Amino acid sequence: MKLIRLFIFLLAFPMFAQQGGMWIPSLLEGMNETEMQNLGMKMSAADIYSVNQSSLKDAVPHFNGGCTSEVISPKGLLLTNHHCGYGQIQSHSTVENDYLADGFWAMNLNEELANPGMTVTFIVEITDVTEKVLEGTKNASSEEERQQMIDRNKQNVVEKSPKEKWQTNRVSTFYDGNQFMLFKVETYKDIRLVGAPPSSVGKYGSDTDNWMWPRHTGDFSLFRIYADKNNRPAEYSEENVPYTPKHYLPVSLDGVAEDDFTLVFGFPGTTDEYLPAVAVEQLVETINPARIGIREVALKEQDVFMRKDQQIKIQYASKYSRIANYYKKWIGESQGLIKTDAVDIKKAQEKELMQRIKAKDLEKQYGSILSDFDTAYAEFKDYDLAYNLFSEAFIRNVELLRNGFQLYQLEQVLESRGEQSFTDRKANLLEDYKSSYKDYSAKVDEKVFEKVIEFYADNLPKQFLTDGLQQKNKAQLTQEIYGKSALTDYASVEKLMDGDAEEVIKRLNEDPGYAFVKKQAQKFYSDALPTYRSKRMEIDALQKEYMTAIVELSPKDARIFPNANGTLxxxxxxxxxxxxxxxxxxxxxxxxxxxxxxxxxxxxxxxxxxxxxxxxxxxxxxxxxxxxxxxxxxxxxxxxxxxxxxxxxxxxxxxxxxxxxxxxxxxxxxxxxxxxxxxxxxxxxxxxxxxxxxxxxGASHLIxxxxxxxxxxxxxxxxxxxxxxxxx
Structure with a gap:
């Protein structure tokens, strides 16, 4: 466990200049605690994270699996962003009661609105389980076998680690597979909308100001956690009561001034701080331009309709915002990486690492890692581009294609798991479609389809294109599909999926929209995805080795924090x-x-x-x-x-x-x-x-x-x- 001891040593080493980092809250004692106090913090590490007493972690739950939130009252009042609650605000909105435009405020508990399927998750305890997860893996004959052993060990840890019946155990990976932590969590399932300002406040500046400064946005919304009579998680019930938290955050009226200490506690999604230079270069030159380009054409078409039609504006508000968010982020990301010379800086860091490898006489172990990266990423490039373009076109930006792809996966379920699994999956899909088609416009989606498929065909590496897509006129293709496919409205989809598996599959394969999606998906699954996965696994193994070398050979005062992975x-x-x-x-x-x-x-x-x-x-x-x-x-x-x-x-x-x-x-x-x-x-x-x-x-009762x-x-x-x- 030399590596883990080194992590702990690095966390304990004093630093004097704040340089960023996303730190595991259970490992703050030492360097991090000292640094925070040097920056002005008056708390201890135990005030932030503790298992034996209430601490800040007890007021900061994961919000609906994608955002963060915080408890700000003894009655379970929950604060998060307006854009995090946007989907729920939209789902309660109609043309007559447009909560997106006008805002919503529950003036008592009875007016608070339920949100089926919504959850918030609290972290109860974090435990290092690295030794248990890596047990026996040194004897693995291949990286694939090693990963299978790790997966089995993780499952074993989850099943055997103690917990209460209303709690869940999870194991997460850190430092590219060099460290593993067990998270014991509690998930609450009755979350009600309490308040939201109008979008003219909560989304002020919308996409023009998104990612920009100076900013003037009141991006917040309020929910409330409800629990059973024992204060434990429960499904929605009128009998449930407001949750009593272990800790809630007092709200300061004193504001901020330059150089004031700030601590942000939450669940950052994904970062790649330790990518090699060749990977960053490929991201800037190939992957980001493709993702940006395909979203640009989709957003342009949606925007035209949203500006003309209030109903479409309501239907597409959340979808447009979601697509636009990372579209603009990727543009800024690429520009920032270029502006800061990130590739050259990483190359210089790699050169220093190689010098330390040579000085430590570890060339046999790590000496070829950078050249291996160069080879791997060169071979990966076209497959990575195909993966990203397929994901953007068939999963994220065109609703007919996404729905068609889900139906293709349904057909795969029948072939691999049988009719009962098919029937269960079909019922779940129909329930999802009932909600999603409520916010669907075929005339909008048709225009988006035409432009996205044109971009997809022009930018996909030619070896992954079907013959028909290369040759077909995209406007004609669009008219044929949207004029004849049942995938353009819920009632038609419901009829399409009525009956037993054999009947449904026969009808699906006669539908032009589904037939188009299936043909593209089969080409992707046969020609691109297998190699993408094998190359991805090869690169992940190299990244793990690279991360090990960085940690083992970096100076004692190096800032080595784990990449974000959705954990606290x-x-x-x-x-x-x-x-x-x-x-x-x-x-x-x-x-x-x-x-x-x-x-x-x-x-x-x-x-x-x-x-x-x-x-x-x-x-x-x-x-x-x-x-x-x-x-x-x-x-x-x-x-x-x-x-x-x-x-x-x-x-x-x-x-x-x-x-x-x-x-x-x-x-x-x-x-x-x-x-x-x-x-x-x-x-x-x-x-x-x-x-x-x-x-x-005028909601002073909340204050x-x-x-x-x-x-x-x-x-x-x-x-x-x-x-x-x-x-x-």
């Missing part, structure tokens, strides 16, 4: 402005004045509700202003990524000061290369959230649930008291 992490920093380019400096805080400066009446992205305008003109900010101004957003040096949306921003004393929701465009490359000069996360000021709830929505504090004022009062005692 701590990232800490300070409130800081930044300079994105020559002669430009951005202040770290924005105000309501900036919201008004961007305001354009009737605009899709920059319109404002009249009541907010009135509050601004009257300067009616209640107790939430700062010297007569209403703070809105602020930025800091916290190292965040997707999944940190909705993460609490916590001050030096453990109080909520903001809500994380984005990053600056220049720093979106931080998933691959974190640069402290320009990497900044964007947060909603807690006072703006309180102002909107109280003064705009009364919370614990509002003045930590800075308390600190100043203590100083005055000490000075007074000295004078006496």
């Amino acid at each position: 992490r701590v990232t800490y920093g300070q409130v800081k402005g930044y300079s994105p380019k020559d002669a430009v400096y951005y202040e770290p805080v924005t105000y309501l004045e900036g919201v008004m400066e961007k305001y354009v009446e009737g605009d899709y992205e920059f319109d404002l509700p009249q009541k907010l305008i009135d509050l601004y003109e009257q300067k009616d900010y209640g107790k939430y202003d700062e010297n007569g101004k209403m703070p809105v957003n602020f930025i800091g040096t916290n190292h965040t990524t997707g999944g940190n949306s909705g993460s609490p921003v916590i001050d030096a004393h453990g109080n909520l000061i903001g809500l994380n929701f984005d990053r600056v465009w220049e720093g979106t490359m931080s998933d691959i290369y974190y640069d402290p000069v320009i990497s900044r996360n964007i947060m909603v000021d807690a006072r703006y959230i309180l102002f909107i709830i109280d003064k705009y929505a 009364e649930e919370m614990k509002l504090v003045h930590p800075k004022q308390s600190k100043d009062a203590m100083k005055k008291k000490r000075r007074s005692k000295k004078r006496k």
